[in-house]
Amino acid sequence: MAGRRVVVFPSAAELGPALAHLVTARADKAIASRGRFTLGLSGGSLVSMLSKELPALPELDCSKWVVGFCDERLVSFDHPESTYGLYKSQLFSKVNIPDSGILTIDSTLPVDECAEDYTRKLKEAFPDDDFPVFDLLLLGMGPDGHTCSLFPDHPLLEEKKKVVAPISDSPKPPPQRVTMTFPVVNSARCVAFVSTGGSKAAVLKEVLEGGEGPVFPAARVVPTGGELFWLVDDPAAASLTIQVERPGSGAKL
Numbered sequence: 001m002a003g004r005r006v007v008v009f010p011s012a013a014e015l016g017p018a019l020a021h022l023v024t025a026r027a028d029k030a031i032a033s034r035g036r037f038t039l040g041l042s043g044g045s046l047v048s049m050l051s052k053e054l055p056a057l058p059e060l061d062c063s064k065w066v067v068g069f070c071d072e073r074l075v076s077f078d079h080p081e082s083t084y085g086l087y088k089s090q091l092f093s094k095v096n097i098p099d100s101g102i103l104t105i106d107s108t109l110p111v112d113e114c115a116e117d118y119t120r121k122l123k124e125a126f127p128d129d130d131f132p133v134f135d136l137l138l139l140g141m142g143p144d145g146h147t148c149s150l151f152p153d154h155p156l157l158e159e160k161k162k163v164v165a166p167i168s169d170s171p172k173p174p175p176q177r178v179t180m181t182f183p184v185v186n187s188a189r190c191v192a193f194v195s196t197g198g199s200k201a202a203v204l205k206e207v208l209e210g211g212e213g214p215v216f217p218a219a220r221v222v223p224t225g226g227e228l229f230w231l232v233d234d235p236a237a238a239s240l241t242i243q244v245e246r247p248g249s250g251a252k253l
């Protein structure tokens, strides 16, 4: 697929610093042209990778960052499944993102109202955009091919109008969540998937190389005018036959 870059690292440990470099490179570019950097975070395995790599960067300045969540689980912030709660304790406590620049859900609301409230917050942060245009969205992919909280065969895959949608029947617990929709994801200036581990190998092959079966949610991520990266490790890439980049071959993100 034109414009898509699949970059394979020997291990997650080697992928992490490259991810941090991608984040800061896109931050510098965004701040230079628009005065701020808008970043969408996913949960799952990304939390620990980013929380290890970003605070370790010398002279990281996040004072002009605005951070949202690609999806969020509807649990209290002190619950172990809260994506915000995990980032708060592992990352936000160590870097200087202003509190006003962290766009969180209101986890006390019923799920439909929570999605509406979060939509309002995103629209306020992106007043000029029909759908918020993030500088960078960091996405994960589950072994079932889901991304954000957009799961295979779910009606939300067809959502065209909402910025944020509620979901009450997530097949992966917890069941109640809110998620950015595809129109938002595909409006981003840059989207980077991070996928590591052998449990992702089969679905990664389907998503990147296509197959006979249904199109997985992660394969529907095709930014309209933006960049698309897949940053993966060798175990996740084990079944791929397409041409990929390797950092040793000079991959520059």
Ligand SMILES: O=C1O[C@H](COP(=O)(O)O)[C@@H](O)[C@H](O)[C@H]1O
Binding pocket: 042, 043, 044, 045, 046, 070, 071, 072, 073, 139, 140, 141, 142, 143, 146, 147, 148, 149, 172
């Ligand atoms: O439930 C979720 O899972 C996906 C994938 O997580 P991973 O641990 O397999 O990388 C994650 O991207 C999403 O934000 C989260 O809510």
